[in-house]
Amino acid sequence: MASLRLDGLAHRTLAPVDLALAAGEQVFVSGPSGSGKSLLLRAIADLDPHQGEVWLGTEARSQMAPPLWRRQVGLLPAESFWWAETVGAHLPLIQSSSADAERLSGWLAGLGFEPDVLDWSVTRLSTGERQRLALVRLLAQTPEALLLDEATANLDPGNRDRVETLVEAYRHEQAAAVLWVSHDPEQRQRLGGRRFIIRTGRLELEPETGWT
Amino acid sequence: MDMNATTSPSISLIELSPWDLSLASLLVLLLAGLSWRLRLGVERRVLIAAVRSAVQLTLVGLVLKLLFAQTSLPLIGLMALVMLSVAGFEVMQRQTRRFGGLWGYGIGALSMFLSSFSVTLLALTVVIGVDPWYQPQYLIPLLGMLLGNTMSGVAIALDNLTRHAWDARGQIEARLLAGQDWEQAVEHIRREALRSGLIPIINAMGTAGLVSLPGMMTGQILAGSPPMEAAKYQLLIMFLIAAGTGLGSMAAVWMGSRRLFDERQRLRLDRLTQAR
Structure with missing residues (x-):
């Protein structure tokens, strides 16, 4: 639907970054822990003070109300937080129309959940369940770009594949730009796309290591 | 206890003499002594707080007297x-x-x-x-x-x-x-x-x-x-x-x-x- 372009984006530990993702493109960022990968995603979502501008299609972030921006450029943090009692209470918008409800139950099924998970208490969820449901919560706000911070880090291989499949489906269906922060080199190769690495405070194109 | 009532027209207030107050302050000293004896460790704070309250309230009393007069x-x-x-x-x-x-x-x-x-x-x-x-x-x-x-x-x-x-x-x-x-x-x-x-x-x-x-x-x-x-x-x-x-x-x-x-x-x- 829309491209995502970083224009001189910089934070405390990262030199200014210029990076353009076409609509429907997927890009990976890796780097040692503490190199500022998560901070980069937080900066794009405008959660921390930083320099630079981000464009979604032809719209500049600075010209858009912050809540609208964060709805459209959806960030999935490494640790998911929940504020209401039940899972479903976090998704008030989606259950309004039957088409939306159908889509939602499709996503839930894709991640191995029954529709009744919406009535579950959040305290009942395991870490892995929280992480997968956080993705559903994010998709339910129909973002035009996805920022995924270690989206599969705590998942077993089966659930990791489910998450990857769901993200891929959403990316194709919505032509959403997807920026992954990932530690897993196999994931980067499996899913394809340009790969970047943060080294000594700069974002660099990762040298090709040869396909396995 | 000093029993001299003031002679203001409508209300009767027993004036406290310094002697009355020092009697009451003995109670605070007793408390501080107990704190020391029982090793509660608050005797210093009790005494400092008591002295502070005495000084502050006396000053406020003086200031208010001045304010009320003007x-x-x-x-x-x-x-x-x-x-x-x-x-x-x-x-x-x-x-x-x-x-x-x-x-x-x-x-x-x-x-x-x-x-x-x-x-x-x-x-x-x-x-x-x-x-x-x-x-x-x-x-x-x-x-x-x-x-x-x-x-x-x-x-x-x-x-x-x-x-x-x-x-x-x-x-x-x-x-x-x-x-x-x-x-x-x-x-x-x-x-x-x-x-x-x-x-x-x-x-x-x-x-x-x-x-x-x-x-x-x-x-x-x-x-x-x-x-x-x-x-x-x-x-x-x-x-x-x-x-x-x-x-x-x-x-x-x-x-x-x-x-x-x-x-x-x-x-x-x-x-x-x-x-x-």
Whole structure:
């Protein structure tokens, strides 16, 4: 639907970054822990003070109300937080129309959940369940770009594949730009796309290591 | 005990002599001695606090004597300002995580100024109808009681707000990421902070007269006022305090929660500093 372009984006530990993702493109960022990968995603979502501008299609972030921006450029943090009692209470918008409800139950099924998970208490969820449901919560706000911070880090291989499949489906269906922060080199190769690495405070194109 | 009653026209008050006070102070010395004997370790603090209260109250007594004799608006204003600035400092001192810079002092002081001063003014002009409105015998005690209670409410509410915002950082940011605006994102924390600031005065109103006689009523009765008159004044004060505390806490929580976010609606916990 829309491209995502970083224009001189910089934070405390990262030199200014210029990076353009076409609509429907997927890009990976890796780097040692503490190199500022998560901070980069937080900066794009405008959660921390930083320099630079981000464009979604032809719209500049600075010209858009912050809540609208964060709805459209959806960030999935490494640790998911929940504020209401039940899972479903976090998704008030989606259950309004039957088409939306159908889509939602499709996503839930894709991640191995029954529709009744919406009535579950959040305290009942395991870490892995929280992480997968956080993705559903994010998709339910129909973002035009996805920022995924270690989206599969705590998942077993089966659930990791489910998450990857769901993200891929959403990316194709919505032509959403997807920026992954990932530690897993196999994931980067499996899913394809340009790969970047943060080294000594700069974002660099990762040298090709040869396909396995 | 000195039994000389004063010869003022309508009320009879037994004047306390220095001898009476030193008898009472023996009790504090006894307490300090017990603390030393039982190794409670608070004897120094007991004595210092007792000396402080003696010095402060004597000074206030002298200052009020001067003020009452003059009824000069600038002097009364100065006194009110001193009271406000001490209260502002006290509110700041009671914060575990306070706002950095001038805000740490300003939010508390400004919200107390807005609530206590306006409620006092309203009481003096409309309710009691004092002439002139700044007559210090009414203004200073009223303002003192309002400031004292508003101070507790504001301090509790602000402390609650900043501590919970700190603890619930993940939830607040998750709400922001879900596309909620800053007011929705702190809504629950704000409500909780406000409630905590109001609970003490609500409890005080609920148990007034049943468990203990409120201080002001006690004072008036000791001074010889008819109990019904004392009760009416106490009721007036309680209503004023409830309004003042409520308004003050609301102002403080509103300003504080606004300050937790910047113009791009980011949660700015870096604006808080940890006390000590």
